Amino acid sequence: MNTIINFLFSAIKFGTPLMLGTTGEIVTEKSGSLNLGIEGMMAMGAIIGYIVAARANDLFLGILCAFLFAAFGALIFAFLTVTLQANQNVTGLALTIFGVGLYKFIGQSLMVSGKYPAMKTALSNMIAEKPLPLLGDIPYVGKLLFSHSIFVYLAVLICVMFWIYLKYTKTGLKVRSLGENPAAADASGVNVNFMKYIHIIMGGGICGIGGLYLALVVNAGGWNDYWINGFGWISIALVIFASWSPMKAIFGSIIFGMFKALQIRSGDLAHEFPKVLGWLQSIPADFYQMLPFVVTALVLIISSMRKKKEGAQPAWCGVNYYREDR
Amino acid sequence: MTVNYKETAIEIKGITKTFGEVIANNNIYFTVKRGEILALLGENGSGKTTLMNMLSGIYKPDKGSIFVNGKEIIIHSPEDSKRFGIGMVHQHFKLIDIFSAADNIWIGVKEKKYALKEKLKSISVSEKNKLEAFFVKGGKVVAEFGKYFIAKIPSLFLTRSRYKRIKEVSAKYGFEINPKKKVYDMAVSEKQTVEIVKVLYYGADILVLDEPTAVLTVQEIRKLFEVMRKMREKGCAIVIITHKLNEVLEISDRVTILRKGECVGTVNTKDTSVSELTELMVGRKIELSIEHPECEKGEALLSVNNLTVINSEKVKALDGVSFNINEGEIVGIAGVSGSGQRELCEAVAGLQKIEKGEIQYRNENITGKTPRQIIDLGISMSFIPEDRLGMGLAASYDLVDNMMLKSYRKAKGIFVDRKSAAKLASSVVKRLDVVTPNIYTPVRKLSGGNVQKVLLGREIDGNPHLIITAYPVRGLDINSSYTIYNVLNEQKKNGVGVLFIGEDLDVMLELCDRIIVLCHGRITGGVNAKEANKEELGYLMTNDLTEDKGGKANDGQH
Numbered sequence: 001m002n003t004i005i006n007f008l009f010s011a012i013k014f015g016t017p018l019m020l021g022t023t024g025e026i027v028t029e030k031s032g033s034l035n036l037g038i039e040g041m042m043a044m045g046a047i048i049g050y051i052v053a054a055r056a057n058d059l060f061l062g063i064l065c066a067f068l069f070a071a072f073g074a075l076i077f078a079f080l081t082v083t084l085q086a087n088q089n090v091t092g093l094a095l096t097i098f099g100v101g102l103y104k105f106i107g108q109s110l111m112v113s114g115k116y117p118a119m120k121t122a123l124s125n126m127i128a129e130k131p132l133p134l135l136g137d138i139p140y141v142g143k144l145l146f147s148h149s150i151f152v153y154l155a156v157l158i159c160v161m162f163w164i165y166l167k168y169t170k171t172g173l174k175v176r177s178l179g180e181n182p183a184a185a186d187a188s189g190v191n192v193n194f195m196k197y198i199h200i201i202m203g204g205g206i207c208g209i210g211g212l213y214l215a216l217v218v219n220a221g222g223w224n225d226y227w228i229n230g231f232g233w234i235s236i237a238l239v240i241f242a243s244w245s246p247m248k249a250i251f252g253s254i255i256f257g258m259f260k261a262l263q264i265r266s267g268d269l270a271h272e273f274p275k276v277l278g279w280l281q282s283i284p285a286d287f288y289q290m291l292p293f294v295v296t297a298l299v300l301i302i303s304s305m306r307k308k309k310e311g312a313q314p315a316w317c318g319v320n321y322y323r324e325d326r
Numbered sequence: 327m328t329v330n331y332k333e334t335a336i337e338i339k340g341i342t343k344t345f346g347e348v349i350a351n352n353n354i355y356f357t358v359k360r361g362e363i364l365a366l367l368g369e370n371g372s373g374k375t376t377l378m379n380m381l382s383g384i385y386k387p388d389k390g391s392i393f394v395n396g397k398e399i400i401i402h403s404p405e406d407s408k409r410f411g412i413g414m415v416h417q418h419f420k421l422i423d424i425f426s427a428a429d430n431i432w433i434g435v436k437e438k439k440y441a442l443k444e445k446l447k448s449i450s451v452s453e454k455n456k457l458e459a460f461f462v463k464g465g466k467v468v469a470e471f472g473k474y475f476i477a478k479i480p481s482l483f484l485t486r487s488r489y490k491r492i493k494e495v496s497a498k499y500g501f502e503i504n505p506k507k508k509v510y511d512m513a514v515s516e517k518q519t520v521e522i523v524k525v526l527y528y529g530a531d532i533l534v535l536d537e538p539t540a541v542l543t544v545q546e547i548r549k550l551f552e553v554m555r556k557m558r559e560k561g562c563a564i565v566i567i568t569h570k571l572n573e574v575l576e577i578s579d580r581v582t583i584l585r586k587g588e589c590v591g592t593v594n595t596k597d598t599s600v601s602e603l604t605e606l607m608v609g610r611k612i613e614l615s616i617e618h619p620e621c622e623k624g625e626a627l628l629s630v631n632n633l634t635v636i637n638s639e640k641v642k643a644l645d646g647v648s649f650n651i652n653e654g655e656i657v658g659i660a661g662v663s664g665s666g667q668r669e670l671c672e673a674v675a676g677l678q679k680i681e682k683g684e685i686q687y688r689n690e691n692i693t694g695k696t697p698r699q700i701i702d703l704g705i706s707m708s709f710i711p712e713d714r715l716g717m718g719l720a721a722s723y724d725l726v727d728n729m730m731l732k733s734y735r736k737a738k739g740i741f742v743d744r745k746s747a748a749k750l751a752s753s754v755v756k757r758l759d760v761v762t763p764n765i766y767t768p769v770r771k772l773s774g775g776n777v778q779k780v781l782l783g784r785e786i787d788g789n790p791h792l793i794i795t796a797y798p799v800r801g802l803d804i805n806s807s808y809t810i811y812n813v814l815n816e817q818k819k820n821g822v823g824v825l826f827i828g829e830d831l832d833v834m835l836e837l838c839d840r841i842i843v844l845c846h847g848r849i850t851g852g853v854n855a856k857e858a859n860k861e862e863l864g865y866l867m868t869n870d871l872t873e874d875k876g877g878k879a880n881d882g883q884h
Contacts, residue, residue, distance in 0.1 A: 168483050177433045184420035188434030189405035309424050
């Protein structure tokens with residue numbers, strides 16, 4: 001039983017950055033922009049957020065900076081695509097390359113000059129995975145759901161908040177109208193460009209928090225140049241899997257977190273249930289590393305067969321809107 | 327509220343708008359008064375929509391000024407225009423498919439500002455003691471803030487009351503809409519109603535309707551006109567853009583005519599006639615009755631037997647349809663849009679999977695064949711689809727390349743033969759009077775009428791025996807429409823069979839030999855065009871023969 005709990009616990013742990021990345025991208029896509037720069041914005045948020053958090057020894061300052069710096073990346077995207085009408089795909093890809101490059105450059109040069117900050121105890125205590133009072137004492141469930149890093153609860157909270165925002169508020173309705181038909185929104189008096197800017201920036205910022213989580217919790221602050229390692233790309237696919245709903249994104253993320261968890265826990269599972277899951281051990285680790293990407297491809301194929309009109313990609317997602325276009 | 331019926335609602339003075347080198351509007355003067363319906367008339371590309379888009383804030387004028395209720399205003403955005411009470415119903419509806427009617431309207435609804443500042447200022451305290459007064463006042467301020475936030479909460483969220491409120495407002499104007507219905511489930515007329523309710527809900531009293539009747543049936547148009555008259559009585563100012571002259575005469579009080587971006591005059595409707603309006607619009611006299619040559623009916627070209635088609639939404643789009651077309655006749659298909667016309671065309675052209683039934687072309691069974699197989703059989707059938715730029719032509723290709731789409735397989739070798747295509751393009755331009763800078767202009771830059779002429783020109787070049795055309799004159803002005811009718815008649819004289827899917831019943835009655843009426847995928851009747859009238863057709867179009875499942879009604883052949 002403990003092995004299963006541990007496995008699922010890890011699934012949630014690895015699912016959290018996906019949750020944030022996916023929610024960020026959903027907010028962006030619902031407002032009509034396809035930002036392929038998630039990976040880059042996560043990297044930007046991760047490195048700056050980590051340095052600030054470690055230097056200042058303050059988690060919340062770190063989160064704020066991760067948000068702001070990733071949002072800065074999104075601002076570049078917004079300026080290029082909304083104001084200058086640049087192609088969204090190309091701009092997003094450029095943002096990924098830029099963000100990842102910047103992250104490697106800052107991290108590596110700090111490492112070489114010996115100025116790379118180590119995590120202090122106060123900070124690692126703040127992000128430690130520890131049981132919540134009372135709730136954490138519930139058998140099994142307490143360990144599975146209520147013994148996580150504070151980040152995990154923050155991520156779920158953000159998902160739920162944006163789910164309510166998009167689905168049940170008036171401003172959310174306006175945001176959705178931008179993604180579906182900006183001309184209609186414009187004719188109804190919605191300030192299209194302003195709203196697009198705000199939501200691209202907000203979406204980017206949320207991705208940045210996901211990046212910081214990868215730096216602090218998954219990699220425990222140790223420098224390597226693959227902190228993000230595809231989490232951004234998987235997030236983009238998860239948006240489709242979650243059919244543009246932040247609520248479904250929570251569950252989708254945890255499912256994808258399982259693949260990641262298999263990488264480290266497959267041995268344990270095979271040990272515990274040699275009869276049923278013994279075969280897990282004979283599979284090379286590289287296969288597990290590949291798994292999320294294979295499933296991503298499958299998800300894309302399956303979701304493309306979906307026929308329902310609701311829960312589909314916003315009609316104008318990825319298309320620039322220019323009012324005087326004839 | 328009493329309405330001064332001669333009060334000017336909108337006055338446009340000397341408006342000029344250019345797109346690059348093209349002058350869309352040149353020095354236009356134009357007024358609309360309250361309590362009147364003004365028709366804006368003009369050919370395609372005469373700048374009607376551009377002019378109205380400047381009122382709705384989509385374009386900004388280069389020069390000139392706009393006065394609303396006697397005050398000069400500058401409209402920067404659609405929001406500004408909304409604030410001045412101008413509401414535009416666009417020709418291509420600006421609605422969001424996956425939203426309900428209510429949500430589409432709700433996007434632009436602004437809540438009344440809660441007057442927090444005024445309320446805070448008005449707090450007065452009667453207590454004498456300073457300390458006591460301070461606490462009492464403090465308490466009241468906190469209470470006001472509390473009330474403010476409580477009042478704010480429902481305005482942040484989407485509540486169910488929006489359905490009720492929209493229902494009430496639409497009932498007030500005599501509309502019937504189901505606020506919860508999704509737009510993708512709506513018929514065109516319902517969508518239009520939502521658009522009109524939307525602008526009324528935003529408080530518009532100056533209405534601009536851009537070709538509202540283009541997609542409606544006779545009955546729906548009558549209903550729309552009733553509503554327009556009712557609104558005129560309430561003191562609204564209404565501008566209606568339309569091509570159909572009989573509608574102009576029926577509904578409007580005054581007519582302003584644009585030609586090539588310039589205002590050529592304004593006339594009172596009661597003092598004018600169709601021929602005068604046409605002359606003003608086109609700039610010369612043109613013959614208005616459609617020619618109807620009598621031709622010898624040849625042998626049967628196409629016969630469709632008990633055709634059943636299930637469309638992509640898994641709905642029976644056609645249900646046991648049977649009819650035939652002979653050489654040298656024009657057969658019209660009438661019906662409310664979405665009754666299966668599209669599927670019928672596509673089935674005959676080999677683009678639709680056929681569930682049951684068969685299609686015979688001369689003696690050849692072409693059921694289930696691909697378009698290329700049909701061509702290879704030596705059958706020449708020209709398909710002019712409804713969606714001209716989507717299925718007919720490649721929008722970003724120029725005229726020459728579009729000509730080649732049909733003939734590229736004939737050329738030998740691996741290279742394309744652009745020379746003969748260019749020759750064909752120039753001959754089409756000359757013959758059908760296509761207005762284009764040159765034959766190397768991408769077709770998307772041409773106006774609707776010219777695009778249609780290019781497509782028709784290409785199709786008749788191959789000397790077809792059968793022409794299938796759906797809504798060939800949709801959105802075209804009088805001049806272009808008549809060119810198209812003439813081409814079709816010419817083909818008919820050459821012994822070509824024409825399947826004409828149309829919407830304007832007046833035109834169909836004049837042009838076609840026989841008219842078949844489709845309703846919900848079934849043939850509800852067929853009439854001889856010479857003996858039929860509009861009312862009869864309109865009745866057949868909306869009359870679903872639910873008991874008579876076989877669709878056995880005759881197809882008008884006696």
